[in-house]
Amino acid sequence: xxxxxxxxxxxxxxxxxxxxxxxxxxxxxxxxxxxxxxxxxxxxxxxxxxxxxxxxxxxxxxxxxxxxxxxxxxxxxxxxxxxxxxxxxxxxxxxxxxxxxxxxxxxxxxxxxxxxxxxxxxxxxxxxxxxxxxxxxxxxxxxxxxxxxxxxxxxxxxxxxxxxxxxxxxxxxxxxxxxxxxxxxxxxxxxxxxxxxxxxxxxxxxxxxxxxxxxxxxxxxxxxxxxxxxxxxxxxxxxxxxxxxxxxxxxxxxxxxxxxxxxxxxxxxxxxxxxxxxxxxxxxxxxxxxxxxxxxxxxxxxxxxxxxxxxxxxxxxxxxxxxxxxxxxxxxxxxxxxxxxxxxxxxxxxxxxxxxxxxxxxxxxxx
Amino acid sequence: xxxxxxxxxxxxxxxxxxxxxxxxxxxxxxxxxxxxxxxxxxxxxxxxxxxxxxxxxxxxxxxxxxxxxxxxxxxxxxxxxxxxxxxxxxxxxxxxxxxxxxxxxxxxxxxxxxxxxxxxxxxxxxxxxxxxxxxxxxxxxxxxxxxxxxxxxxxxxxxxxxxxxxxxxxxxxxxxxxxxxxxxxxxxxxxxxxxxxxxxxxxxxxxxxxxxxxxxxxxxxxxxxxxxxxxxxxxxxxxxxxxxxxxxx
Numbered sequence: 080x081x082x083x084x085x086x087x088x089x090x091x092x093x094x095x096x097x098x099x100x101x102x103x104x105x106x107x108x109x110x111x112x113x114x115x116x117x118x119x120x121x122x123x124x125x126x127x128x129x130x131x132x133x134x135x136x137x138x139x140x141x142x143x144x145x146x147x148x149x150x151x152x153x154x155x156x157x158x159x160x161x162x163x164x165x166x167x168x169x170x171x172x173x174x175x176x177x178x179x180x181x182x183x184x185x186x187x188x189x190x191x192x193x194x195x196x197x198x199x200x201x202x203x204x205x206x207x208x209x210x211x212x213x214x215x216x217x218x219x220x221x222x223x224x225x226x227x228x229x230x231x232x233x234x235x236x237x238x239x240x241x242x243x244x245x246x247x248x249x250x251x252x253x254x255x256x257x258x259x260x261x262x263x264x265x266x267x268x269x270x271x272x273x274x275x276x277x278x279x280x281x282x283x284x285x286x287x288x289x290x291x292x293x294x295x296x297x298x299x300x301x302x303x304x305x306x307x308x309x310x311x312x313x314x315x316x317x318x319x320x321x322x323x324x325x326x327x328x329x330x331x332x333x334x335x336x337x338x339x340x341x342x343x344x345x346x347x348x349x350x351x352x353x354x355x356x357x358x359x360x361x362x363x364x365x366x367x368x369x370x371x372x373x374x375x376x377x378x379x380x381x382x383x384x385x386x387x388x389x390x391x392x393x394x395x396x397x398x399x400x401x402x403x404x405x406x407x408x409x410x411x412x413x414x415x416x417x418x419x420x421x422x423x424x425x426x427x428x429x430x431x432x433x434x435x436x437x438x439x440x441x442x443x444x445x446x
Numbered sequence: 447x448x449x450x451x452x453x454x455x456x457x458x459x460x461x462x463x464x465x466x467x468x469x470x471x472x473x474x475x476x477x478x479x480x481x482x483x484x485x486x487x488x489x490x491x492x493x494x495x496x497x498x499x500x501x502x503x504x505x506x507x508x509x510x511x512x513x514x515x516x517x518x519x520x521x522x523x524x525x526x527x528x529x530x531x532x533x534x535x536x537x538x539x540x541x542x543x544x545x546x547x548x549x550x551x552x553x554x555x556x557x558x559x560x561x562x563x564x565x566x567x568x569x570x571x572x573x574x575x576x577x578x579x580x581x582x583x584x585x586x587x588x589x590x591x592x593x594x595x596x597x598x599x600x601x602x603x604x605x606x607x608x609x610x611x612x613x614x615x616x617x618x619x620x621x622x623x624x625x626x627x628x629x630x631x632x633x634x635x636x637x638x639x640x641x642x643x644x645x646x647x648x649x650x651x652x653x654x655x656x657x658x659x660x661x662x663x664x665x666x667x668x669x670x671x672x673x674x675x676x677x678x679x680x681x682x683x684x685x686x687x688x689x690x691x692x693x694x695x
Contacts (some may be wrong), residue, residue: 172582172607174580177633178580178631178633178634179631179633181581181582181583181631182582183582184582184583185582185584185605185606244583244584244585245545245585245588248541248542248545248585249542249545249546249549251542252496252542252543252545252546253546292537292540293541293661294540294541294542294585295540295541295542296537296540299540299542324661325661369632369662370632370635370662370663370664370667371664371666371667374632375666375667402632403632403633403635404632404633405633405636
């Protein structure tokens with residue numbers, strides 16, 4: 080095999096975008112498709128919750144610490160999953176600095192598909208406009224230096240928020256047609272917010288749509304979401320990182336067919352097994368464990384998990400989901416440090432190009 | 447096989463054959479259904495199928511025909527739930543299907559509960575359940591409650607966002623022997639420990655057993671918080687509750 084030529088040093092943004100496109104990178108990027116905000120970072124940036132979820136300047140300032148303080152290759156300003164639901168009229172419990180805001184799902188706003196009313200100017204709602212403005216601020220401040228990742232919620236998750244988890248899951252069993260109607264009625268929000276964030280300056284968007292194995296079967300994903308997710312990949316003009324928590328390896332074959340750039344996967348799934356299942360058809364981002372490792376253990380434990388992902392060829396290294404707000408900065412900083420060390424220890428890391436077959440190459444990493 | 451052959455319902459036999467693999471569980475469930483009448487097996491089958499109108503009707507008809515409320519509960523509803531629990535634990539079914547079974551269970555219990563209350567039959571134990579302060583997620587807790595009730599426990603559901611004071615007040619009011627706490631968020635998990643500390647401060651810690659669960663919760667975390675037990679899912683929650691009270695599983 081002819082060794083691939085060395086890749087020149089990349090900016091963080093170039094690195095993330097190349098990895099999302101499954102093109103060669105100078106080293107594996109460290110990304111945060113979901114929140115890495117912590118109480119320590121809030122203090123450092125003087126941008127505490129809940130205001131950092133509602134005021135664009137604070138949102139941007141807190142998000143930037145992921146790059147400036149922690150050394151990640153991306154900035155992600157949407158710390159929660161409530162912005163669109165707030166614009167739809169869901170009640171939000173905003174909490175304080177030490178907890179995430181949450182939708183009051185036990186007070187659902189819809190019961191039937193025909194109840195769904197998307198306000199005409201919902202993107203001008205303060206909680207959605209805040210996201211767009213924070214992205215604009217970050218793009219102005221950082222130019223093309225670092226990747227900016229936005230977030231647009233998928234219709235399955237929006238249905239949890241608007242109908243309540245139990246009523247919606249029962250509807251999905253009792254009346255598949257109604258369920259599809261709900262998803263159809265909400266999907267334009269997902270597309271429109273994704274496009275708006277791209278126009279505001281986002282390089283990619285995370286798309287959480289929690290059809291997790293902890294709640295529903297893989298067959299459900301195939302039945303209700305695969306085609307919708309394909310549609311999102313076609314209509315949103317920037318790379319999409321699908322996020323689903325929990326056990327998902329059984330539905331990765333479907334997810335790999337959506338045409339999305341990457342799948343942000345949870346530590347309940349083994350990296351090597353997951354890579355084998357997706358087989359180069361979609362990138363993987365993840366999957367450093369939050370509650371046990373990042374929150375409760377040491378940098379050495381973090382490093383071990385980073386190495387396990389790199390050994391498996393995972394495309395972008397990231398915490399598995401929004402990290403606990405009390406996570407130590409020390410543990411978070413260990414992620415990029417470990418990635419850099421792994422690459423120093425593996426100067427001829429395998430290059431698998433577009434085929435993900437693992438052939439030898441130069442100082443390049445392309446999965 | 448010959449033991450399974452003693453079960454009249456084809457549906458129940460097939461369910462056991464297809465889904466119940468552990469020898470101890472298979473023996474226990476098979477023995478239960480061998481002792482169950484055809485009428486009870488039909489109730490269990492409808493429950494496993496998530497068919498709440500049929501469970502409602504068959505339960506009412508059984509009681510009207512003179513079948514005892516306890517027999518309907520033990521050999522119809524709880525026996526059916528024992529298969530549902532195993533299928534859920536082993537990922538043969540998921541939450542929507544379990545919710546449908548719970549709805550069917552509820553339809554049957556609506557006829558049974560008033561009779562049991564009036565006759566003074568004691569539950570296995572009283573359990574206070576709630577999602578901890580700051581956490582609004584309740585589906586895991588609700589599944590546990592459904593399985594606990596389906597196993598003969600009386601459960602007082604405090605809902606979501608439950609403060610330590612509310613847990614304590616409920617234990618005092620209901621003289622409960624177990625507290626179950628749930629959390630989905632890593633930010634709210636520490637509130638389990640705070641609630642346990644509040645029980646210590648209130649001098650009530652020795653009077654209750656405390657169990658915890660939720661997606662991010664682990665056995666290590668439960669130990670660190672000073673809980674008496676951790677259950678990884680709704681089936682484990684029932685087993686744990688029985689262990690904590692010294693009741694045979």
